[in-house]
Amino acid sequence: MKALVRLFRTTAFKLSLAYLVLFGIGAALVLTRVQINVEDLFDEQTAQTIDADIRGLAEQYSEGGIRQLVEVIERRVRTPGASLYLVTTFSGELVVGNIAELPPDLPDQSELVEARYQRRGEATAHHRAMMRLFQLPGGFRLLVGHDLQDRKLLRGILRRALVASLFWLIAIGTLGGIIVARRILARLDKLSASARRIMSGDLDQRLPLMGADDELDRLAGNLNAMLERIEQLMAGLREVSDNIAHDLKTPLTRLRNRADAALRSASTTEHYRDALNDMIEESDGLIRIFDALLMIARAEAGYCSDFMGEVDAARVAADIAEMYEPVAEEHGARIELAAAEGLTFRGNRELLGQALVNLVDNALKYGANEPGAVVRVAARRAGDGIEIEISDRGPGIATKDRDRVIGRFVRLENARSRPGSGLGLSLAAAVARLHGGALRIEDNEPGLRVVVALPTTCADATRPPSAPVAPLATGFAAGTSPRAR
Structure with missing residues (x-):
């Protein structure tokens, strides 16, 4: 019983029931209209039959007068059928016919009307008929009609057809609704179990x-x-938690050891100053790591939608190349810029700059180890979007590691000995996703090519109303960046 009640409460069954009611109403209206049209057609045919009888009797009356008319009617009434005839004198006495008497209040020369009548030889049975009354010369009256019993039978047949149709419609519709509801309910049960x-x-x-x-x-x-x-996300959260525990333990331990060493061995003001400078440097590194994590979290959550505006990607790329030109010279390398004009899109300039800072910093760190090395910064239009490319001629990244390296705190083996936190590529990928784009890591043959693909129009990310929003990527303005890769 509970299963049946549960079945009847399903949306599928309710929809089936609603469609059943609509179809039932539609079928009733259609069959009712069919009944009306059939009755109208029957009445029209009856009127034509009566008119044909009247024309035939008029010819008989014209040829032989009242006597010949009575003889013709006597022959007709002896034949069973639905036709009705009656001839009376002016006083109402019956002359010939198969009707007991004239229906009351039937006017002479009337239009075709429907009235009740009683057949001769029937004391109580009354019928309905379409009839017309004429006044003949000499005071005689002639009534010609047609019984409507066939119309009554036809109406009954149509009504029974309507009831039967509705019954089968309800039965089949209910059965179909139960079958559909059971199938959908079975699928929903599987979905609910999963x-x-x-x-x-x-x-x-x-x-x-x-x-x-x-x-x-x-x-x-x-x-x-x-x-x-x-x-x-859960796997990333677990990995980030593990990486934070491992990667932050070392600088925190180093920070504590330096403080402990200063307390134990420092004897002069200069020793304390050096120890404090080392501790400040370690603290700044930790702050940069947490700033990078905060920027990645906010970018992935879409908290930067209030800072979206028109951005010239070529101008941003040129600023980054100019800012890193002295750093490249220190490495014995140079920055090569190739930026097209008119590369404007809707985005966050500060975040995009921070992402490019990380990518250029990586390229100089890993791809400019030889004198004369070139790091290329390019901005171009690609189809309906914009691509900003940072490429170098370094060792690159193996194909199998390219998807993994954009994770937080992920550092490859050849990067373990270099300074960095493994957050640069992760931040760049988060910024690209925020703008509706993507970060691609490709082979530069030799070296590495990192492409930030951005659409020219970017839908603003939805920010939870209770979340505070602050300007991000302050590292770009200061010319600093988290170390990546």
Whole structure:
């Protein structure tokens, strides 16, 4: 009983019931209209039959007068049928006919009307007929009509057809609604069971697809994609937590050891000053790491939508190249700029600059180890979007590591001995996603090419109303950046 009640409460059954009611109303209206049209057609045919009888009797009356008319009517009334005839004197006495008496209040020379009548030989039975009354010379009256019993029978047949049609419509519709509801309910039960397993902690579980490509399959597919994203975020959160625990432990330990060493061995003001400078430098490194994490989190959450505006990508690329030209000279390298004109898009200039700072810093760190090395900064239009490219001639990144390297705190083996936190590429990727674009890591043959692909129009990210928003990427304005790769 509970299962049946649950079935009746499903949306599918309610929709089926609603469609059933609509179809029932539509069928009733159609059959009612059919009945009306059939009755109108029957009445029209009856009127034509009566008119034909009247014309025939008029010819008989013209040829032989009242006597011949009475003889013709006597022959006709002896033949069973629906035709009705009656001839009376002026005083109402019956001359011939199959009707007991004239219907009351039937006017002479009337239009065709519907009236009740009684057949001769029937004491109580009354019928309805279409009839017309004429006044003949000599005071005689002639009534010609047609019984409507056939119309009554036809009306009954149509009404029974209407009731039967509605009955079968309700029966078949209810049965179809139950079948559809059961199928949908079974699929929803499977989806609910999978959802419960997921909520219990089995994040590898996915909602089942039936292969029908209907709305439930599309919904399940979208939810599965959402679960994939959630699983990735959870895995990233676990990895970030582990990386923070490992990568921050070293500088914090170093900071403590230097403070402890200063307390134990420092004997002069100069020794204390040097120890404090070392501690400040370590603290600045920790602050840069947390600033980078904050920027990545805010960029991925879309908290920068209030700072979107028209940005000239070529101008940003030129500023970065100019800012890093002295740094490149220190490495014995040079910055090569190739920026097209008119590369404007809607975005956050400060965040884009911080991302490019990280990429150029990486290129100089890993791709400018030899005198005469070139780091290329290019900005160009690509289809409907804009691409900003930072390329070098260094060792590059293996294909298998290119997806992994954009994760937070991910550092490859050849980068372990160099300063950095492994957040630069992650920040650049987050900035690209914020603008509706993507970060591509490609082979420069030799070296590495990193491309920031951006659309020319960017929908503002939705920011939770309670989240505070502050200007980001202050490192770009100061000319500093988190060390990446």
